[in-house]
Every structure is written in structure tokens, then in C-alpha cells.
Amino acid sequence: MIIADTRANTFAQSAALVADREVRMRLRSKAFIISSVILLLAVIASIVAGSIVGASASNETTRVAVVGDSRPFAQVPSLEITEAGSVADAEQLVRDGDVAAAIVPGDGPTGIRVLALDEAPGDLVQLLSASPEVTLLEPADQNSGLAYLVGLGFGIVFFMAATLFGTTIAQSVVEEKSTRVVEILMSAISARALLAGKVIGNTILAFGQIVLIAAAAIVGLMVTGQDALLGDLGSAIVWFVVFFAVGFVLLAAMFASAAALVSRQEDIGSVTTPVMMLVMIPYFLIVFAWDNDLVLTIMSYVPFSAPIGMPMRIYLGTAEWWEPLLSLVVILATTVLVVLFGSKIYANSLLRTGARVKVLEALRG
Amino acid sequence: MLQIDGVTKRYGDRTALDEVSFEVGDGRLTGFVGGNGAGKTTTMRIILGVLSADSGVVRLGGSVLGPADRRRFGYMPEERGLYAKMKVAEQLVYLARLHGVSRRDAEASTTDLLERLELAERRDDTVESLSLGNQQRAQIAAALVHSPEVLILDEPFSGLDPMAVETVLGVLHDVAKQGAPVLFSSHQLDVVERLCDDVVVIANGRIRASGSKQKLHDDNAVRQFELLVASDAAWVREMPGVTVLDFDGGYALFEADDDEVAQGVLRRALQLGPVASFAPRHRSLTEIFTEVVK
Numbered sequence: 001m002i003i004a005d006t007r008a009n010t011f012a013q014s015a016a017l018v019a020d021r022e023v024r025m026r027l028r029s030k031a032f033i034i035s036s037v038i039l040l041l042a043v044i045a046s047i048v049a050g051s052i053v054g055a056s057a058s059n060e061t062t063r064v065a066v067v068g069d070s071r072p073f074a075q076v077p078s079l080e081i082t083e084a085g086s087v088a089d090a091e092q093l094v095r096d097g098d099v100a101a102a103i104v105p106g107d108g109p110t111g112i113r114v115l116a117l118d119e120a121p122g123d124l125v126q127l128l129s130a131s132p133e134v135t136l137l138e139p140a141d142q143n144s145g146l147a148y149l150v151g152l153g154f155g156i157v158f159f160m161a162a163t164l165f166g167t168t169i170a171q172s173v174v175e176e177k178s179t180r181v182v183e184i185l186m187s188a189i190s191a192r193a194l195l196a197g198k199v200i201g202n203t204i205l206a207f208g209q210i211v212l213i214a215a216a217a218i219v220g221l222m223v224t225g226q227d228a229l230l231g232d233l234g235s236a237i238v239w240f241v242v243f244f245a246v247g248f249v250l251l252a253a254m255f256a257s258a259a260a261l262v263s264r265q266e267d268i269g270s271v272t273t274p275v276m277m278l279v280m281i282p283y284f285l286i287v288f289a290w291d292n293d294l295v296l297t298i299m300s301y302v303p304f305s306a307p308i309g310m311p312m313r314i315y316l317g318t319a320e321w322w323e324p325l326l327s328l329v330v331i332l333a334t335t336v337l338v339v340l341f342g343s344k345i346y347a348n349s350l351l352r353t354g355a356r357v358k359v360l361e362a363l364r365g
Numbered sequence: 366m367l368q369i370d371g372v373t374k375r376y377g378d379r380t381a382l383d384e385v386s387f388e389v390g391d392g393r394l395t396g397f398v399g400g401n402g403a404g405k406t407t408t409m410r411i412i413l414g415v416l417s418a419d420s421g422v423v424r425l426g427g428s429v430l431g432p433a434d435r436r437r438f439g440y441m442p443e444e445r446g447l448y449a450k451m452k453v454a455e456q457l458v459y460l461a462r463l464h465g466v467s468r469r470d471a472e473a474s475t476t477d478l479l480e481r482l483e484l485a486e487r488r489d490d491t492v493e494s495l496s497l498g499n500q501q502r503a504q505i506a507a508a509l510v511h512s513p514e515v516l517i518l519d520e521p522f523s524g525l526d527p528m529a530v531e532t533v534l535g536v537l538h539d540v541a542k543q544g545a546p547v548l549f550s551s552h553q554l555d556v557v558e559r560l561c562d563d564v565v566v567i568a569n570g571r572i573r574a575s576g577s578k579q580k581l582h583d584d585n586a587v588r589q590f591e592l593l594v595a596s597d598a599a600w601v602r603e604m605p606g607v608t609v610l611d612f613d614g615g616y617a618l619f620e621a622d623d624d625e626v627a628q629g630v631l632r633r634a635l636q637l638g639p640v641a642s643f644a645p646r647h648r649s650l651t652e653i654f655t656e657v658v659k
Contacts, residue, residue, distance in 0.1 A: 018463075186415045351416065
């Protein structure tokens, strides 16, 4: 028999071993790899799609026929001018579909008339109209449609990653309970080390995925020539990654402790639903109230929604420089508190198999 | 030596363990017997530190056990289980490393154990793909892979086929031979009787008897003898100081007032004809157990 060199592991060594196993087992799972690739592709696709839509919007030209002096219209950048000899020729060009519309001399105050087939050419009319000069007293930093998409992006990525890895961590906790291997584990290491390892392992995975997505988004924006957007979005993405790391530890500890209350995979849903709500509410808020300053400000300080709310406010330019730091402190403090309570629930529930353990009982021990 | 000293555990109003004290000697195979719910699993969990006792302590070599000492314990819980989707060898290495064994030693020890338990060919199969018997062997390997200095096994033989029982026995003897205290619980009293050096009997959370198997037998001995003769043995009934408990032709089971009376029966039998057998009757552990637990 080989006499092994046995020495007690430190807490950190035990947690590192557990985390290492979590990561290795997850990377071996096909479901995990596939869902990660899909998430990554979705982000890349949305950036590419954004660039195509943007490009076609800016390059679109309207072909028009002009009767008479065409010089004033030649200066309008998105018009492609065809000169026509007469109103009748111009009308024929419109009817043949060679041009979208024709500009012919008219009697009205503008001195021109626009001919079109079956629909008033709004774009052209707008181009030809004289707009009054507008001065915004409080200009928004960002285009509102884009801001919505950015908010939605943060919301979806956080929601997806939190539910994906939250479910993963819950399943891995219940797996140990349902296969009873947990008793062997607890005879070797403390429940706290086990919980820490699980949270760290899954946070590394989730964080790795988020960094990958952020990198893909940044590279995608640069390659498709949307650097200008990157300038505004860059720091928001960096803050998102920072907030995500802390926010995820918070959620992971909650998912793990909740899952420890039950002993069967089928029961996971019943205990993780409240935690799932905490992930879902910020997602819906950002979808419905992305432009509401008050809601965003509150969101940016509530620990569960800060990973979405704060980067959004940074992007919109409504956050002072110290605000993300303050919010980070709030979320860190909450995380410490939740981890303390969570590890107690976790340690006290692990050996109770069978019926669901009540939270208060688990806290009392 | 592992000492359990005055351990009490309550669940609400129910006292699961009441001042439980016994010892597991170095190199001694100690059987832990008791009915369902008697407190065997609770005691073992407390020894392993998986559960905490309300009062009382567990000592190893005279000093109170701490978490670091428990890493050197091998444990097989009553509720069996390993990671179903992990490969056998990978899982054993992981468990050994959780106990503080270096990767190299963990791998060497895993290979060695799988060899001994005849599982070497299955090392890269997932646990869920193993047959039940092989899963049991893997479970035993999990308790031994870190070369424990103390072994605590909860019902190690339940569900094992006879061949696996022999394998496990061999391993237990090896561990005990190296001087490790080995405590195992079992419902199968015949197995305990055959194997153990010492026996601890628990009922309703209280220790009813503990000590060497011989001592248990001596303490609960009865002066009963069995006689088998070729001819009819009806005459035994008339012997003074003899109470016949069972009788069938040439066979008689009787209780004698003292050894001299019994010897008198034997002399008489020899005078009457050939004696096929004459022996004091040893009560089985099962009989003693039922009586002690009452």
C-alpha cells in the first residue's frame, strides 16, 4: 500500500480544488459549449446587423428626374439626378420606374412640384423642405434608439449569463446532495470551502464568457467600422464586466444556498424562483424603463440590478465619476453579507435529504 | 486509539445519542451493531465531524479531534454516492486531493487501489456506467484512496456480492494490520461475529455493551451443553442438576448447574456407549445481541 503524504489543505487549497473541478466538468459539457457559442454568435450577429442597417441608411440615394435647372438639387448629397427634357419625359421616367420621383417646375411658393407614382416620397420632400434651425438646451449624449439597444444588450447578456450559470450552480449543488457524494466531501473539507469553490469556479466560467462576449463586441465594432460607437460604449462595457464579476458572486451564492435546501433536481425550480425573479426584474426594468432617469438611478444602486443599471448610466453619460465606485461598494457589502448567510444555510442543509429544508431552520442550524 | 467520550446528540425533544462512550483500539476491527435508528450513523457522522455533537468529545491518540485530523480518516457513508458523471480514476484522485494528498501520490494510490479492487480496467469509465458491484468497489476505493489512518465504514457490506465481501474484508484486514483503528457498522451479525476483534452494541442511542468479542461471549455465557450419542439419550433428564432444553433421540441440549455436573453427564454417556460429540454451546452474537438490546 502506498503511504501518501497527507497534509491538511488550507481553506484556499480546498476551494481551489473544488473550483478546478467545477470548471473542468463544465467545459466538458456539450450543452455548455453550445449555449456559449450561441450567445457569442448572437452578439456578433447583432453587431454585424447593426452595421449593415447603419450603412444602408447612410448610403441610400434617391434617383430623381429634374426638369429645368438641376443645379440647386445637385448639392443635396443623397440625390441622384437625371435631367429630363420636359414634364412629360419626366412623368414617363417615373412611370417606367427609372426614377423614384421627378422635380418639375410648379406654381406654388417653392416654385417646384414633385411627381411620384403612388406614394408621396417622404424622404425627398423632407430633403427639399427648409427646416428651421433647432438648438437643444439639454442635448442627450446618445441617440435614443441606440441607447435602447445598448440597454437591452446589457440586460440580455446579464440575464442570460446569470440564469445559465445560476442554474448550473444550483444543479451542481443538488447533484452532490442527490448522489450523496456530499457526505464524503464534507468529511474531507468544510462546507464553506465547498461553497466557495463552487461560487469561484462558476464565477470564473461566467466571467470568462462575459469577457469573451465583451471582446467580441469591441472587436466587432472596430472591424465593422463603428469605432465612434465604441468610444461611447467602451467604458460602459468595461464597467459592465467589473460589475458583472461582483454581481455574479452575489447571485451564485444565492443560487447555491437556495439549491442546498432541496435534494432532488426536480425541486430546484421551487427554491430558485425567488432568486430568478431578482435576475428577471432588472431585465424587464431596462426593457421598459431604459429612458427613465429615476428608475435607472435606483437600478444603478440596487445590488441585483446595478450590473445593468450602472453601465447604462455610464453610457448615457448621466453618472458622475464616483457613482460606479459607490455602487460597487454597495454591491460588495451586500455580497459579503449574502455569502455569510448563504454559507450558513448551505452548511446546515447539505446533510438533510428528503423534504425541503425551511430557510429559517437552515439559518438556526 | 479512537475514543468516543460522552457524546450526546439531540434532535428537538428526541435524544438520538445519550452519553455514548466506547473505544476503537489501534489495529482492531471493531463491529458496531444495533437496529435501525439505534444511532450508528449519527455516531459515525459525529466522529467524522460531518455532524456536531451537543456534548462530548471524540479523541484520537488522547487529543481531541480537529478538522485537520479528520482529513486522515477514511469514511464510507451509509448513503452511498459518488459523482455519477465523473470517471472512476479522476474521481478518486480528486477525493484524495481534497484530503490533502499531492497529485502524484493521489494518482499512484488510485492506480494501486483500482488494481487491488479489480477495477483497473474501468478506471476511465464514468461511475454511472459501472455495474452495482463495481460501484460498491469504487465507493470502497473512495474511502481508502488517501491512505487513511482511521477507517469508519457505515454498513460496508450491505448490497455486496459474496466476492466483493471477501475483497473488502481483505482490504479492511490490511488497513487494520497497519495499526489503524477500524470501525464498521453492520446489520449482518454473522459477518461481525466472523470478522471482528471488538464489538460495540448500541440501542436507542445508548451503548449496551462494548469490548472484545471474547469478553462479550464470556459476559453473556450460559452453561449449556450439547450431547450427541448413538443410542437414546433420554437418561439425561434423570441426571441431578441438569435441565434439558431440547431433546431428540440421541441429541440433548441441556443446562448444567456447574461444569462438574456437565462432566458427569459426559462420563455417564461414555459408559453407555460411543459419544459422537459433546461441547459447550456458544451462543451466537445474534442471540447475545437480542438479549443485550432488550
